[in-house]
Each structure stands twice: as C-alpha cells, then as structure tokens.
Amino acid sequence: AQTVTQSQPEMSVQEAETVTLSCTYDTSESDYYLFWYKQPPSRQMILVIRQEAYKQQNATENRFSVNFQKAAKSFSLKISDSQLGDAAMYFCAYRAGGADGLTFGKGTHLIIQP
C-alpha cells in the first residue's frame, strides 16, 4: 500500500520569507501523480499544485513550486514571498495512475508570522 509521510507537524515563517514543506512517499508504481492541497481554517480543500511522476521538470504555480526527487521519493513544496493568506494546513497527496482516490499525509500546519 502507498504511504505518504509529512514529517513536519508545524512550520512557522516570517511574512515575505520562503518556506519549504517536506513530503516523502512510498510506492512500487511507476505511473503516479503527486499533489499539494491547502486547507485554511474554513476547512475547504484547495488544490495548490500537481506533479506527474513521468515529468522531470518541477511544477510551478506562481509563488508555489515543488522539488520532485523521484529516486528519493521526495516531493517538497516551496512557498516564496509568504503571505498571511498562506496560513493553513498543507497536505501532500499521492494517486496511482489508475482509478483510485488520493492518499494523504497527516498534514503540516503552516503559521505565517507578520
């Protein structure tokens, strides 16, 4: 079974600084997809970024980028120029290529210090 591990229960960063959230996963599949979701206090799950395992290029969405290390099974999220609105729980998620749901990590609580 696939597992997703987020080793940082909580992270804190100063506004405008850069922060990196860690995620590792375990799978025997060769075709899979990785995601970062954000869950603010409203509890809404918001997709932040997606990475296909077959792509070597790291995904980027504005201030959010990933460092995908396939051999190490690592998928970290970098948030640049942190803003107060980035404060939330961040979940790393994995999905195999076929029909299936997402496997989530336990989440990292990100605090933005003004």
Place this chain on the structure above:
Amino acid sequence: DSGVTQTPKHLITATGQRVTLRCSPRSGDLSVYWYQQSLDQGLQFLIQYYNGEERAKGNILERFSAQQFPDLHSELNLSSLELGDSALYFCASSVGESPYEQYFGPGTRLTVT
C-alpha cells in the same frame, strides 16, 4: 468556490441512526469521490464513482454505502452510526477517471452523539 456542492453543511444525530449525505459535482465532471477527515484517521479515501459505476474502494466501512445517480449527483449513506463516525465528509469531483485534479466540496460536518 470549487463548483462542488454538498448538503447538509452540518448534521447532528444519535448513535445507531442512519444519515444520507448528498453531493453534486462540478458541471461536466463524471467522477465523484468521497473522503472522511477525522482527528484519529486524518483524510481517508472512501469510494469513487465514475458515470454511475463504482470504480475504486478505499477504507469504507461495510456500514457505509454510496451511489451515483444518472444526473451524476452522489449520495453517501452511513448507517448504524457510532461516535467514531463523527467527522468531516468531503465529496470531490474530476472530469474523468484518470488522475485529473480533484475539486473538493465544502464538506458535511457529521456529529454523532
């Protein structure tokens, strides 16, 4: 707003009861997924439907069942409720079966007393 709607927003019921949670996917999406978020278990995938057919099962209890109707809305039925079933239940939808992005609804908060 993701375009996925869930009703009701909150539900309070007693142990042993049965409830039905409803989800309407985004316009054009054929896949619906159900997830449970609890303090103990975190976020867990329960079940997936695609165009009315069950496609994948996760950690769904036998007391729970789901279906997707011809108009593509989905219902999650929870029966013989226990205190441990108290959780936030999310529905998500995507265009197809492949790992397209899943868009989540606002969730239904279930409290079992």
